[in-house]
Amino acid sequence: xxxxxxxxxxxxxxxxxxxxxxxxxxxxxxxxxxxxxxxxxxxxxxxxxxxxxxxxxxxxxxxxxxxxxxxxxxxxxxxxxxxxxxxxxxxxxxxxxxxxxxxxxxxxxxxxxxxxxxxxxxxxxxxxxxxxxxxxxxxxxxxxxxxxxxxxxxxxxxxxxxxxxxxxxxxxxxxxxxxxxxxxxxxxxxxxxxxxxxxxxxxxxxxxxxxxxxxxxxxxxxxxxxxxxxxxxxxxxxxxxxxxxxxxxxxxxxxxxxxxxxxxxxxxxxxxxxxxxxxx
Amino acid sequence: xxxxxxxxxxxxxxxxxxxxxxxxxxxxxxxxxxxxxxxxxxxxxxxxxxxxxxxxxxxxxxxxxxxxxxxxxxxxxxxxxxxxxxxxxxxxxxxxxxxxxxxxxxxxxxxxxxxxxxxxxxxxxxxxxxxxxxxxxxxxxxxxxxxxxxxxxxxxxxxxxxxxxxxxxxxxxxxxxxxxxxxxxxxxxxxxxxxxxxxxxxxxxxxxxxxxxxxxxxxxxxxxxxxxxxxxxxxxxxxxxxxxxxxxxxxxxxxxxxxxxxxxxxxxxxxxxxxxxxxxxxxxxxxxxxxxxxxxxxxxxxxxxxxxxxxxxxxxxxxxxxxxxxxxxxxxxxxxx
Numbered sequence: 001x002x003x004x005x006x007x008x009x010x011x012x013x014x015x016x017x018x019x020x021x022x023x024x025x026x027x028x029x030x031x032x033x034x035x036x037x038x039x040x041x042x043x044x045x046x047x048x049x050x051x052x053x054x055x056x057x058x059x060x061x062x063x064x065x066x067x068x069x070x071x072x073x074x075x076x077x078x079x080x081x082x083x084x085x086x087x088x089x090x091x092x093x094x095x096x097x098x099x100x101x102x103x104x105x106x107x108x109x110x111x112x113x114x115x116x117x118x119x120x121x122x123x124x125x126x127x128x129x130x131x132x133x134x135x136x137x138x139x140x141x142x143x144x145x146x147x148x149x150x151x152x153x154x155x156x157x158x159x160x161x162x163x164x165x166x167x168x169x170x171x172x173x174x175x176x177x178x179x180x181x182x183x184x185x186x187x188x189x190x191x192x193x194x195x196x197x198x199x200x201x202x203x204x205x206x207x208x209x210x211x212x213x214x215x216x217x218x219x220x221x222x223x224x225x226x227x228x229x230x231x232x233x234x235x236x237x238x239x240x241x242x243x244x245x246x247x248x249x250x251x252x253x254x255x256x257x258x259x260x261x262x263x264x265x266x267x268x269x270x271x272x273x274x275x276x277x278x279x280x
Numbered sequence: 281x282x283x284x285x286x287x288x289x290x291x292x293x294x295x296x297x298x299x300x301x302x303x304x305x306x307x308x309x310x311x312x313x314x315x316x317x318x319x320x321x322x323x324x325x326x327x328x329x330x331x332x333x334x335x336x337x338x339x340x341x342x343x344x345x346x347x348x349x350x351x352x353x354x355x356x357x358x359x360x361x362x363x364x365x366x367x368x369x370x371x372x373x374x375x376x377x378x379x380x381x382x383x384x385x386x387x388x389x390x391x392x393x394x395x396x397x398x399x400x401x402x403x404x405x406x407x408x409x410x411x412x413x414x415x416x417x418x419x420x421x422x423x424x425x426x427x428x429x430x431x432x433x434x435x436x437x438x439x440x441x442x443x444x445x446x447x448x449x450x451x452x453x454x455x456x457x458x459x460x461x462x463x464x465x466x467x468x469x470x471x472x473x474x475x476x477x478x479x480x481x482x483x484x485x486x487x488x489x490x491x492x493x494x495x496x497x498x499x500x501x502x503x504x505x506x507x508x509x510x511x512x513x514x515x516x517x518x519x520x521x522x523x524x525x526x527x528x529x530x531x532x533x534x535x536x537x538x539x540x541x542x543x544x545x546x547x548x549x550x551x552x553x554x555x556x557x558x559x560x561x562x563x564x565x566x567x568x569x570x571x572x573x574x575x576x577x578x579x580x581x582x583x584x585x586x587x588x589x590x591x592x593x594x595x596x597x598x599x600x601x602x603x604x605x606x607x608x609x610x611x612x613x614x615x616x617x
Contacts, residue, residue: 102582
């Protein structure tokens with residue numbers, strides 16, 4: 001049972017890192033990035049390539065770096081020119097980007113499943129009571145905790161964090177107060193994108209790499225973001241943990257209908273509190 | 281005012297006397313011309329492609345109708361299309377019920393389900409609605425993949441049909457030269473029905489709600505039920521496409537529930553332009569022919585369609601049908617062209 005809860009935490013942690021990137025971007029730009037799952041996938045593939053030359057930590061650094069640059073480009077060439085349009089326009093354009101990115105990755109790395117070796121330093125298991133648990137999975141949980149702690153510290157104490165929180169409440173007023181929302185947005189989209197890359201690369205040893213690997217986790221992260229309330233950081237955290245557990249317990253105990261369980265939770269939340277579980 | 285501005289783009293600028301009749305007359309002409317197509321096409325390959333495109337057009341029409349009438353973009357219409365196809369296949373496995381009843385139920389069940397879930401899904405904003413449609417559809421896809429005892433997982437199910445359906449020999453639905461005519465008639469009847477609906481009270485009311493929900497509520501209208509009805513009708517149209525697909529194909533796999541099919545339907549609707557009722561159908565035909573042509577000299581179909589989607593969304597928001605309407609006005613000498 002403890003093992004199951006830990007596995008749920010691993011998945012919940014990955015979901016959190018991915019979803020909080022969506023929340024960051026939504027907060028500043030008021031758009032939902034449908035290419036976020038593709039960024040997750042690109043992060044995993046970039047990590048796969050870098051891992052062969054630079055080792056695991058090099059791969060993590062490379063993914064974060066490449067995805068940050070991609071994020072800045074995404075903000076500059078997609079979100080900024082489209083900010084006066086309906087949010088749906090950006091949704092459709094990022095959906096088009098998803099199709100293009102999957103095709104690019106398929107062209108470079110092929111359609112076959114690739115596997116990312118578990119880094120040697122974390123390949124062992126540790127004993128927990130009478131069963132054992134892979135160390136690497138604990139590392140994933142630790143990374144998620146660090147991201148959550150770092151992000152909340154940054155949002156609460158730094159000036160940029162203050163601006164981000166202000167912008168996610170009301171971007172227009174924040175701009176009028178003299179905050180350069182354009183520069184802030186480039187930073188925030190780069191961060192959101194880098195977080196997608198980070199979740200991709202640390203998830204890579206647990207998954208098989210394929211160009212379409214981003215779609216199922218994107219869909220679960222959509223459920224997280226809607227359940228948590230669009231734009232709520234705390235909501236995303238709580239929802240990711242709960243849905244991570246439900247997903248995992250579902251797969252173990254009721255595999256036939258596992259995919260329905262997060263949905264049922266979401267429907268319940270939408271009926272009970274349409275703006276998400278956490279009051280913002 | 282709102283009625284005028286929302287009539288199809290090609291008709292808005294037409295003289296008032298023609299406004300009422302132009303659309304049905306043109307539609308009747310296109311329908312008759314289409315029905316004569318099989319007699320004049322020798323190529324079985326082309327006819328097969330046209331039949332697939334027409335089934336795709338039914339699905340694209342349902343997605344476009346939801347955009348036009350509710351302003352909502354669905355990333356999950358494969359759930360209704362594939363759901364209906366699975367109902368046909370599963371009921372045929374079980375047997376005991378007449379095939380006609382099964383076909384009708386395959387359309388009605390998605391309508392009822394859509395009407396019920398609309399009350400939950402419509403509580404969220406437009407973008408969140410799109411995210412939810414994707415999530416709900418993908419859950420159904422997973423269910424059919426994992427529940428092997430019910431739906432045989434990835435391998436799919438054959439559609440077993442009796443020798444006749446609605447008084448027609450079942451081969452009518454399986455040979456492209458006759459099935460094309462069946463699909464074409466369904467598509468034309470749907471577009472005609474939607475045209476009537478868009479002129480009805482429900483049609484104008486949902487447009488008003490889309491424009492400003494609060495104002496519509498203030499005037500005294502209930503705003504959730506009309507939108508739920510539109511969502512349910514849209515689901516029903518997608519389900520009809522799914523039934524046609526199951527009859528024609530004779531086989532269903534979880535691919536008919538996959539999000540990429542929902543995405544394709546959306547791309548068709550956007551390329552064709554959802555401002556008009558016929559735009560998505562046109563988009564579907566263009567999509568299928570483009571895919572067929574691209575398939576022979578590039579493997580990068582997916583990237584190509586992504587680029588087309590981005591280009592059309594940014595540069596031509598009213599789609600092909602909008603562009604055609606514009607050109608038609610020019611030719612007619614309209615001042616606003």
